[in-house]
Amino acid sequence: MKTVLNYINGQWREDIATEYLDVINPASQEVLARTPLCAASVVDEAARAAATAYPAWRNTPPADRIQPLFKLKMLMETHLDELARTITLENGKIYSESVGEMRRAIENVEVACGIPTLMMGDILEDVAAGIDEFMIRQPVGVVATIAPFNFPGMIPFWYLPYALACGNTYIVKPSERVPLTMMKVFELIEQCGFPPGVVNMVHGGVDVVNAILDHPTIRGVTFVGSTAVAKHVYSRASAHGKRVQAQGGAKNPTIILPDAEVDMTTKIIADSAFGCAGQRCLATSLVFTVGKADEIFIPALAEAAHNRVTGFGLDDGVQMGPVITHAAKTRIEGLIGKGIAEGAEVVVDGRGKTVGGYEGGSFVHPTLLCGLNPHGEMMRTEIFGPVLGMVHLDTVEDAIALVNSGQYGNMACLFTSSGAAARKFRHDADAGNIGINIGVAAPMAYFPFSGWKDSFFGTLHGQGKHAVEFFTQTKVVVERWPKDWSRQF
Numbered sequence: 001m002k003t004v005l006n007y008i009n010g011q012w013r014e015d016i017a018t019e020y021l022d023v024i025n026p027a028s029q030e031v032l033a034r035t036p037l038c039a040a041s042v043v044d045e046a047a048r049a050a051a052t053a054y055p056a057w058r059n060t061p062p063a064d065r066i067q068p069l070f071k072l073k074m075l076m077e078t079h080l081d082e083l084a085r086t087i088t089l090e091n092g093k094i095y096s097e098s099v100g101e102m103r104r105a106i107e108n109v110e111v112a113c114g115i116p117t118l119m120m121g122d123i124l125e126d127v128a129a130g131i132d133e134f135m136i137r138q139p140v141g142v143v144a145t146i147a148p149f150n151f152p153g154m155i156p157f158w159y160l161p162y163a164l165a166c167g168n169t170y171i172v173k174p175s176e177r178v179p180l181t182m183m184k185v186f187e188l189i190e191q192c193g194f195p196p197g198v199v200n201m202v203h204g205g206v207d208v209v210n211a212i213l214d215h216p217t218i219r220g221v222t223f224v225g226s227t228a229v230a231k232h233v234y235s236r237a238s239a240h241g242k243r244v245q246a247q248g249g250a251k252n253p254t255i256i257l258p259d260a261e262v263d264m265t266t267k268i269i270a271d272s273a274f275g276c277a278g279q280r281c282l283a284t285s286l287v288f289t290v291g292k293a294d295e296i297f298i299p300a301l302a303e304a305a306h307n308r309v310t311g312f313g314l315d316d317g318v319q320m321g322p323v324i325t326h327a328a329k330t331r332i333e334g335l336i337g338k339g340i341a342e343g344a345e346v347v348v349d350g351r352g353k354t355v356g357g358y359e360g361g362s363f364v365h366p367t368l369l370c371g372l373n374p375h376g377e378m379m380r381t382e383i384f385g386p387v388l389g390m391v392h393l394d395t396v397e398d399a400i401a402l403v404n405s406g407q408y409g410n411m412a413c414l415f416t417s418s419g420a421a422a423r424k425f426r427h428d429a430d431a432g433n434i435g436i437n438i439g440v441a442a443p444m445a446y447f448p449f450s451g452w453k454d455s456f457f458g459t460l461h462g463q464g465k466h467a468v469e470f471f472t473q474t475k476v477v478v479e480r481w482p483k484d485w486s487r488q489f
């Protein structure tokens with residue numbers, strides 16, 4: 001069986017591990033490869049290679065550092081289909097979603113190619129007589145990213161192109177469940193002309209993560225995953241004095257007002273809740289209807305859930321793929337049962353269903369629950385599956401208060417035709433990404449991928465200028481020269 005390879009110091013390596021994890025196509029259950037759960041010593045080798053490569057890379061002019069990134073952008077465009085198919089095979093999302101994911105990855109490379117402008121510092125002349133002061137940005141050193149399973153191609157690209165363009169050397173650890181997309185990406189990276197050691201990849205699980213967090217040479221860590229692990233990463237890495245940002249889980253609420261446009265709202269919310277089988281950190285998980293909106297939108301969303309075609313993401317006409325594993329399916333179905341036990345009505349029940357031709361697949365069909373118990377577990381727990389829960393409220397104020405009572409703050413959305421309601425909502429809602437008549441408020445690569453409360457630990461986020469700030473340290477220079485310059489000659 002194919003073993004997933006590490007990429008260290010410009011070399012592919014098969015590192016022997018004591019444990020391996022099968023990479024499984026969640027629709028067909030075919031075993032695609034196996035991931036070595038590497039030992040801490042492999043991280044040490046990658047960190048040493050990155051540290052050795054750092055001085056020359058950091059002294060390479062920014063305009064030269066971006067030349068391999070331009071090449072990478074072109075290669076990712078040329079190999080888009082292959083990359084997208086790999087995502088669908090190992091993650092399960094449908095082909096068009098995989099293409100969309102890779103497009104956002106490419107967009108981040110494009111933004112990072114602007115680094116000669118993005119890294120410019122500030123200067124103030126004559127802060128005192130004959131004295132100038134200026135701030136320059138320099139790279140941090142060796143930095144690393146730890147990624148989750150749900151966006152195998154895109155999430156490493158919130159960081160990788162910026163870290164490299166800023167002059168850092170870099171290590172990525174993909175999710176052990178979906179390592180094949182980044183393997184393909186590294187086959188392209190290999191052709192781009194990065195010097196050995198500048199960009200490295202190590203595979204593994206907890207031991208590799210903890211080795212990254214503890215390694216004295218690694219100066220910065222970015223993490224995306226569940227909140228429990230994000231908290232662990234944030235506290236352990238910062239205890240070692242590293243700069244760290246950690247994106248966590250989510251439970252995203254959407255308010256629908258009675259004046260929302262029916263067809264558009266229904267389609268967009270169904271796409272948000274059931275797209276990527278609900279395994280998006282920006283998936284709508286809760287809908288709060290206000291006024292008479294429930295009378296229209298419960299039947300409309302029920303129809304959308306019922307009609308969504310579930311299956312293997314490379315088959316024609318399929319609108320939703322499986323969830324990542326059978327363990328995830330069991331967990332999600334258990335949570336649906338819990339919601340019903342807590343008093344919710346199941347309007348569309350996606351439990352216990354199969355897909356013809358893929359009977360062994362880990363499929364959960366779209367599920368709609370109404371009248372969630374506002375104090376129940378379904379209101380709080382991230383389900384990470386195609387399950388939408390609804391609650392009815394009398395006023396916009398009540399709905400915003402319920403949005404703000406949540407533990408997470410990744411995204412909150414509002415559907416309305418009222419500009420005044422939209423303004424109030426975007427001002428008052430406690431979330432880092434806001435959608436107004438948008439179901440997945442994913443920021444373009446020029447903006448930070450925001451996130452508040454238990455969805456984020458740190459200060460600077462991934463993407464755009466935030467990533468440039470995260471991957472650079474500022475140096476302030478105060479400089480005096482004699483006023484009488486002619487004296488020097």
Ligand code: NAD
Binds near residue numbers: 149204226249250455
């Ligand atoms: P996860 O937390 O299980 O794993 C993420 C990474 O952490 C993986 O690389 C894994 O190897 C490692 N890891 C797992 N358990 C660990 C442990 N105990 N100690 C050290 N390392 C550990 O997350 P996942 O299941 O891969 O991804 C889904 C989660 O990611 C969801 O909660 C989702 O909301 C979140 N997510 C958040 C964002 C965001 O921007 N906020 C984006 C995507 C996904």
